[in-house]
Amino acid sequence: MATTGVSLETPKRMTRRRAETRRRVMAAAYEVFAETGIRDAPVELICERAGFTRGAFYSNFASKEELFLAIYEVEMRERAERLRAAVEEAAGRAAPGSVDEVLRKAGLLFMESLAADETWYLLNAEFRAQALRQPDLRAPVAAAERRFHETLADILHNLLDRLEMRLTVDPHSAVVAIVALYETMLERAILDELPDKADSRYLTDVLPRLFTALTTASR
Incomplete structure (x- = not known):
């Protein structure tokens, strides 16, 4: 399975912890999207792969x-x-x-x-x-x-x-x-x-x- 190797720079007014959360969610999402497609990818599976809750997902991405x-x-x-x-x-x-x-x-x-x-x-x-x-x-x-x-x-x-x-x-x-x-x-x-x-x-x-x-x- 190919992975993205995503690396997210820390934007201004964003804590390092939140930036790391976003990076992990993005890396997990790439894997899930590759397996299921974007439309059918369950948010729950992305969160599980990243090790976060749905709340962490939606506090960083609206969709x-x-x-x-x-x-x-x-x-x-x-x-x-x-x-x-x-x-x-x-x-x-x-x-x-x-x-x-x-x-x-x-x-x-x-x-x-x-x-x-x-x-x-x-x-x-x-x-x-x-x-x-x-x-x-x-x-x-x-x-x-x-x-x-x-x-x-x-x-x-x-x-x-x-x-x-x-x-x-x-x-x-x-x-x-x-x-x-x-x-x-x-x-x-x-x-x-x-x-x-x-x-x-x-x-x-x-x-x-x-x-x-x-x-x-x-x-």
């Missing part, structure tokens, strides 16, 4: 949806930092303009284990479908995705600067296209039951070609 959004923020931040590190490593070894080489290396470095990525993709897909059906969830989900996309755009901008390249479209559109391709790759790998998702042609062939189409030399 399972709010809890998942908190997990989403942490998961996306951790993924963005891993991607930033992978891109920095790949770019540091590449010659200016060698976009294809950098993207292949960065893509392979970013790929996590099959179990962890598949689990997260399934949870994220379930929650997005839920948000599409529930108007009150759309705004917070859209805001969380926007923050993640802004971070990705910053990583992309820094990468292209180092390679002496620039985008031919606006950064937001580029990130949306890249994320859509990444999610499609995961979906196809799951449905097709590919034995080695890290070697998927989407990462080794299609992704570099997409980047090539979206970029040009800065001079």
